[in-house]
Amino acid sequence: MPATAPRRRLTAALAVTAALTMGVTACGGTTKDSAGKEGGATATGSADPKAPLKKGLTVAYLPKQVNNPYFTTADNGGKKAVEQLGSTYKEVGTSSGTDTSGQVSYVNTLTQQQADAIAVSAQDPGALCTALKQSMKNGVSVVTYDSDTNKDCRHVFVSQASAEDLGRTQIRLLAEQIGGKGEIAILSAAQTATNQNTWIEFMKDELKKPAYKDIKLVTTAYGDDDAQKSFQQTQGLLQEHPKLKGIVSPTTVGIKAAAQYLSGSRYKGKVKLTGLGTPNDMRAYVKNGTVEAFELWDPAQLGALAGHTAVALESGRITGAEGQKFKAGDMGTFTVGKDGVVLLGKPTVFDKSNIDEYDF
Known part of the structure; x- marks a missing residue:
C-alpha cells in the first residue's frame, strides 16, 4: 500500500x-x-x-x-x-x-x-x-x-479508503496547520460528485467536535475539476473572505490549481492549503513552502x-x-x-x- x-x-x-x-x-x-x-x-x-x-x-x-x-x-x-x-x-x-x-x-x-x-x-x-x-x-x-x-x-x-477517514483526516491536517482557529473554505470538484460530497459531509461532522470550536467553515466552492475554474475559484475565495486561514481541496485538480494561485500571490505561506493531491503535482509547492502537507492513496x-x-x-x-x-x-x-x-x-x-x- x-x-x-x-x-x-x-x-x-x-x-x-x-x-x-x-x-x-x-x-x-x-x-x-x-x-x-x-x-x-x-x-x-x-x-x-x-x-x-x-x-x-x-x-x-x-x-x-x-x-x-x-x-x-x-x-x-x-x-x-x-x-x-x-x-x-x-x-x-x-x-x-x-x-x-x-x-x-x-x-x-x-x-x-x-x-x-x-x-x-x-x-x-x-x-x-x-x-x-x-x-x-x-x-x-x-x-x-x-x-x-x-x-x-x-x-x-x-x-x-474509508470515506470517513478521508473526510476527517483532511480537516485534522488543516486544523493543525492553522493552529486550530480561523476561517476555512472547501474547494471541491463538481457539485454532484458522489465522493466529494460524502467526504465533505464527514468534514462538516468533524468540525462539530469541541476541538474545532474556533474554526469556521465559511463556504464551499466548486471548480468542476477544471484547472482554470479552480484557479479562479481560489482567487474568488480569498477576495470574498479576506480573513481566510485555510483551504481544503479534496480533488487533485483543485488542490494543484489552488497551490498554483497561492504560490504566486501574497497569500503564500499565510493561507494554508491541504486536501488530496498527487506527489508529482504537489512536489514543487511542498518544497517552496506553499503547502505543508496533503494526502492521497x-x-x-x-x-x-x-x-x-x-x-x-x-x-x-x-x-x-x-x-x-x-x-x-x-x-x-x-x-x-x-x-x-x-x-x-x-x-x-x-x-x-x-x-x-x-x-x-
Missing part, C-alpha cells in the same frame, strides 16, 4: 491510455450470460473463491474524465492488472468531468458491445443507475471505483484493484456479497464489506520528509 511500497515508477505508461478508446458502433442482439451474479450490493448468488480466473475478457474503464492525470494514472494501473490477468483493457469517457449524459451513453454502448465488465467512476450518484442496471441485467460485471453510484446499481464499489493501485475485482466478479469468485474474499495479485487479499464496498487502504500523508519517495 502507499505507506510502505517502494518508490513508484508509473510515468512511463501515462501516454498509453488516451489512445485506447472504443468506437460507438453497437453490436446487436444477444445478451451475455450473467454467470449467477445478482445486481447490487445485496447480492446473494453463490460464489466460489477457488473458481478459475477467466481469461480473454474485455474490461472497460469509464473514468469521470479522460486525460485527467489522476485518472490516467489510475486507469494505467488497471490496464497493467487486467492484461496481467490475461484479459483486454479498454478506456472510454468524456473530456469533461461533469458530462453525466456522456457517461450514460458510454455505459449503454459498452453494454451493446457486450463488454464483460465495466469499471466506472461515477460523475453523479443517480444518473448512471438505469444504464448500469441494464448492464447488470445483461450479465455485465459492474464495478465502481473512486466515485460510487447507488449501491443497487453496481456489484462492488472499490473505495480509495496510490491511484495506480486503486485502478489495479478495480481490475482485479472486475475479473473476480466475472469469474464467479465473488458476487458482491458482504464477507466474500478474493486475492488481488501481489496486493494481497481483500474482503467485500458492507454495501459491497472494498477498501484499498488508509490514505498516506505527504510532506517534505517523504514526498521524494513517491513518483506518481
Whole structure:
C-alpha cells in the first residue's frame, strides 16, 4: 500500500491510455450470460473463491474524465492488472468531468458491445443507475471505483479508503496547520460528485467536535475539476473572505490549481492549503513552502484493484456479497464489506520528509 511500497515508477505508461478508446458502433442482439451474479450490493448468488480466473475478457474503464492525470494514472494501473490477468483493457469517457449524459451513453454502448465488465467512476450518484442496471441485467460485471453510484446499481464499489477517514483526516491536517482557529473554505470538484460530497459531509461532522470550536467553515466552492475554474475559484475565495486561514481541496485538480494561485500571490505561506493531491503535482509547492502537507492513496493501485475485482466478479469468485474474499495479485487479499464496498487502504500523508519517495 502507499505507506510502505517502494518508490513508484508509473510515468512511463501515462501516454498509453488516451489512445485506447472504443468506437460507438453497437453490436446487436444477444445478451451475455450473467454467470449467477445478482445486481447490487445485496447480492446473494453463490460464489466460489477457488473458481478459475477467466481469461480473454474485455474490461472497460469509464473514468469521470479522460486525460485527467489522476485518472490516467489510475486507469494505467488497471490496464497493467487486467492484461496481467490475461484479459483486454479498454478506456472510454468524456473530456469533461461533469458530462453525466456522456457517461450514460458510454455505459449503454459498452453494454451493446457486450463488454464483460465495466469499471466506472461515477460523475453523479443517480444518473448512471438505469444504464448500469441494464448492464447488470445483461450479465455485465459492474464495478465502481473512486466515485460510487447507488449501491443497487453496481456489484462492488472499490473505495480509495474509508470515506470517513478521508473526510476527517483532511480537516485534522488543516486544523493543525492553522493552529486550530480561523476561517476555512472547501474547494471541491463538481457539485454532484458522489465522493466529494460524502467526504465533505464527514468534514462538516468533524468540525462539530469541541476541538474545532474556533474554526469556521465559511463556504464551499466548486471548480468542476477544471484547472482554470479552480484557479479562479481560489482567487474568488480569498477576495470574498479576506480573513481566510485555510483551504481544503479534496480533488487533485483543485488542490494543484489552488497551490498554483497561492504560490504566486501574497497569500503564500499565510493561507494554508491541504486536501488530496498527487506527489508529482504537489512536489514543487511542498518544497517552496506553499503547502505543508496533503494526502492521497496510490491511484495506480486503486485502478489495479478495480481490475482485479472486475475479473473476480466475472469469474464467479465473488458476487458482491458482504464477507466474500478474493486475492488481488501481489496486493494481497481483500474482503467485500458492507454495501459491497472494498477498501484499498488508509490514505498516506505527504510532506517534505517523504514526498521524494513517491513518483506518481
